[in-house]
Amino acid sequence: MTTPTRESCVELDVKDPLAGFRDDFVIPDGVIYLDGNSLGVLPAHTASRIEHVVTQEWGQGLIRSWNDAGWFDKPRTLGDRVGALVGAGPGQVVVCDSTSINLFKALAAALTLRPDRHAVVGDRDNFPTDLYMMEGATGSHHERRLISADGPTLADVLDEQVAVVVLTQVDYRTGRMYDMAAVTAQVQAAGALMIWDLSHSVGAVPVDLDGCGADFAVGCSYKYLNGGPGAPAFIYVASRHQDAATQPLAGWHGHARPFEFTDSYEPAPGITRFLVGTPPLLSYAGLEASLEIWDRVDMAALRAKSLALTDLFIELVESRVPDHVEVVTPRDHAVRGSQVSLRHEDGYAPMAALIERGVIGDFRAPDLMRFGFTPLYVGYADVWDAVDVLADVLESGVWREARFATRNAVT
Amino acid sequence: MTTPTRESCVELDVKDPLAGFRDDFVIPDGVIYLDGNSLGVLPAHTASRIEHVVTQEWGQGLIRSWNDAGWFDKPRTLGDRVGALVGAGPGQVVVCDSTSINLFKALAAALTLRPDRHAVVGDRDNFPTDLYMMEGATGSHHERRLISADGPTLADVLDEQVAVVVLTQVDYRTGRMYDMAAVTAQVQAAGALMIWDLSHSVGAVPVDLDGCGADFAVGCSYKYLNGGPGAPAFIYVASRHQDAATQPLAGWHGHARPFEFTDSYEPAPGITRFLVGTPPLLSYAGLEASLEIWDRVDMAALRAKSLALTDLFIELVESRVPDHVEVVTPRDHAVRGSQVSLRHEDGYAPMAALIERGVIGDFRAPDLMRFGFTPLYVGYADVWDAVDVLADVLESGVWREARFATRNAVT
Structure with missing residues (x-):
């Protein structure tokens, strides 16, 4: 195989069937944006x-827009459209609240379905809010068991006491991806329920919740989905669980008859009972705009380009700067998300130097430089150029003078 | 006293010290908007x-705006500005999530401060989500005691078992207002904690949380504050409680060191521990824009005009259509919010007829026509014109042909 050149990368962009999507987005001048796994860029028509x-x-429209503009139904109508991106049939996803809050609901609901079990399982490498919510949602009533790459394994901790397992499908630090079908089956075989955090999956990799027989899932829409900063999150509850599961955030938008203003809570049938309060509609508008793009995306083509971009990045890094960084993201396509992380003992400063030069990734303590690849607006020549800047920064040592701003960026 | 005429109302508008604020808002042509207690109008500079x-x-700015644009601190910086409108000193209010979710946090936190008490008290006339959240937050562990205008009274139900009392300060149906200082003192004298729902108070009436020694409060920003549909809510926790109170929505934005990505939750000091997930920043932008107006408002002048508008509306209704409706809002200024509700046995249809004619109020089951008076953009002649249309609708009987759209408007 020939080593890629900038010319060969440009040629790949010319042939790229997804290349046309780039015009649907605003990319600031002078920026190669490899942080769409943290905050996606602005779609051109969103403003x-x-x-x-x-x-x-x-x-x-004022108050009339609750009816006339469909505001009241936005959590469900946008939910079905997000659901279509993660293999969920209609009526199983609502867009609402934050990922953290939706995880709380999913955990609480799962515990109502497994009242006699008193352990919950997570992965030390879950996004931390997932681990924190396990503490918040269970209090002192449940043992929290954490698996990790160094052990214990899932098989080690699964027993008849485990009510629910929470896993971030794509590891936010390394980009390692769980096999959703296999893990879901393993968890369910032990009689437990499975909650997937899809924050780093949705819009990044194909997901088939219904096909995997998943129980619950949550995720955000401000990363790969380009819904905007803090865009509303989503929650998936499989149809078979909806009428048996309850959750304690008993707000009026989840009530069976919200406009009767009764004084006792009665959960609505179906997915609606996972709604709580009044939705932040200006933020919903950002997500709705981005979904107009996503409705046109072929997820198989997206996945093929994602793997090609991450393969290219890994190959270029290993050929250009093999002695400076270690690739920690798996080579195996089956277990790789849409990001690549590089270990560098002083990773914070080199990333600051990259950002100063217009190559925007981010840093995760203690030593990971993280690069997200978003196939709708990142091209092959971008990858070549980014590695070119990376090589210059690392080989020149100029990074030793770089400093981040006062506070780290947000995931 | 002379009966008001349209001319005398116009004269009042000319002399109104708050009249200049009307230009800060967009009022649709042909509309008299008396539903700002449900959804406030659009400020002119918000777009x-x-x-x-x-x-x-x-x-x-992309991901860099978390630092450069102050995104990370918005819940606190906007919180202090909302706090200034309800008598809360800095560091006691954060803007976040929905009113319902913030009430859940306040209830949960209050229960951690009163672990040996097993009852919670609400008012049947609280906004329903407040009652539902009392069920959700306490589960079967606490008795829920409801007071009402017909009894039992607060004094009847307060005893050494009551952990916390939740009251909507201004009744969303009738506009009747609780005396915050007196009730807070009564509740605290019984050893319980007090949570105020200020959704119909903030921006409507003067509130002095610190002066009343309040414990907790919550409220929304999309009514009188004009933050936009579903604009983020707020929560107030008195400084003295912040480090002892915890709440179970243990999200990473409430963590003491969110960017260390540790695997156990440690609540941040102060009000920050009441944050959960990533804030919906586009919706925050709407609130921030409206606060640029509110920072200039004299609340005493606002209250004076609010009472003058509601007095005028009551006087005109009673002189023009005394046989058609009953005024259910208190005449006593001390216990009146900034709305007036009229009872009409078929109130739904007359309100639909008013809306068709550009006078927008709303309806609350079973029989209340509700009119909100927002002193920054409603004038005295508006009140005269609204009553003129109301009189025409009621006296002509044309309302018998009117119908609302498919679903009721949202509170």
């Missing part, structure tokens, strides 16, 4: 969509 | 502020 919601739906 | 956040902070 006008939001302006419409602000000036027309809110400004002119 | 450009949101556009800036979308195209510059998100579009150009």
Whole structure:
């Protein structure tokens, strides 16, 4: 195989069937953005969509827009569209609240379905809020068992006491991906329920929740989905669980008859009972705009390009700067998400130097430089150029003078 | 006293010291908007502020805006500004999540402070989500005691078993207002904690949380504060409780060191521990824009105009259509919020007829026509014109042909 050149990368961009999507996004001048796994870029038509919601739906429609503009149903209508991206049939996903809060609901609901079991399982490498919520949702009533790459394994901890397992499908640090079908089956075989955190999966890799027989899932829409900073999260509850599961955030938008204003809570049938309060509709407008793009995406083509981009990045890093960094993301396609992480003992400063030079990734303590590859707006020549800057920064030692701003960026 | 005429109302508008604020808002042509207690109108500069956040902070700044645009601190910086409107000193309010979710946190936190008490008290006339959350937050571990105007009274149910009392300060149906200082003192004298729902108070009436020695409060920002549909809510926790109180929505934004990504939850000191997940920043932009107006408002002048508007509305209704409706809102200024509700046995249809004619109020089952008076953008002549339309609708009987749209409007 020939070593890639910038020319060969440009040629790949020319042939790329997804290349046309780049025009659907705003990429700042002089920036190669490899942090879409943290905050996705702005779709080109989002500003006008939001302006419409602000000036027309809110400004002119006012309270009437709850009916006339479909505000009341946005959690469900957008939920079905997000669901289509993760293999969920209609009526199983609502868009609402934050990922953390949705995980709390899923955990609480799962515990109502397994009242006689008193352990919950997570992975030390889950995104931390997932681990924190396990503490918050179970209090002192459940033992929290944590697996990790160094052991114990899932098989080690699964027994008849385990009510629920929570796993972040794609590891936010390393990009390692769980086999959703196999793990779900393993967990369910032990009589437990499975909650998947898809924050680093949705819009990044094909997901088939219904096909895997998943129980619950949660995720965010501000990373690969480009919904905007803090865009609303989502929760999936398999149809078979919806009418038996309850959750304690008993808000009026989850009530069976919210406009009767009764004084006792009665959960709505179906997925609606996982709603709580009034949805932040300006943020929903950002997600709705981005979904107009996602409705047109072929996930198989997206996955093929994602793997090609991450393969290319790994190959270039290993050929250009083999002595400076270690690739910690798996080579095996089957267990790789859409990011590549490089270990560098002083990774914080080199990443600051990259950002100063317009190559935006991020850093995760203690030593990981993280690069996300978003196939809709990142091309092959971008990868070549990014590694070129990386090689310059690492080989020149200029990174020793670089400093991040006052506080780390947000995942 | 002379009966008001349209001319005398116009004269009042000319002399109104708050009249200049009307230009800060967009009022649709042909609309008299008396539903700002449900969804406030659009401030004139909000669209450009949101556009800036979308195209510059998100579009150009991308992940860097978490630091450079102050995104990470928005819940606290906007919290202090909302706090200033309800008599809360700095560091006691954060803007986040929905009112329902914040009430859940406040209830859970209050219960951690009163672990040996096993009853919670609410008012049947609380906004229903407040009652539902009392069920959700306490499960079967606490008795729920409900007071009402028909009894039992607060004094009847307060005893050494009551951990916490939750009251909506201004009744969303009738506009009746609790005396916050007196009730807080009564509750605390019984050893219980007090949670105020200020959704119909903030921006409507003067509130002095610190002066009343309040324990907790929650509220929304999409009604009188004009933050936009579903704008983020707020929670107040008195400084003296912050480090002892915990709440189970243990998200990473409430962690003491969120960027260390540790695997155990450690609540941040102070009010920050009441944050959960990533904030919906586009919705925060709407609130931030509206607060630029609120920072300039004299609350005493606002209250004076609010009472003058509601007095005028009551006087005109009673002189024009005394046989058609009953005023259910208190005449006593001390216990009146900033709305007036009229009882009409078929109130739903007359309200639909009013809305068809551009006078927008709303309806609350079973028989209340509700009119909110927002002194920053409603004038005295508006009140006269609204009653003129109301009189025409009621006296002509045309309302018998009117129908609401498919679903009721949202609170």
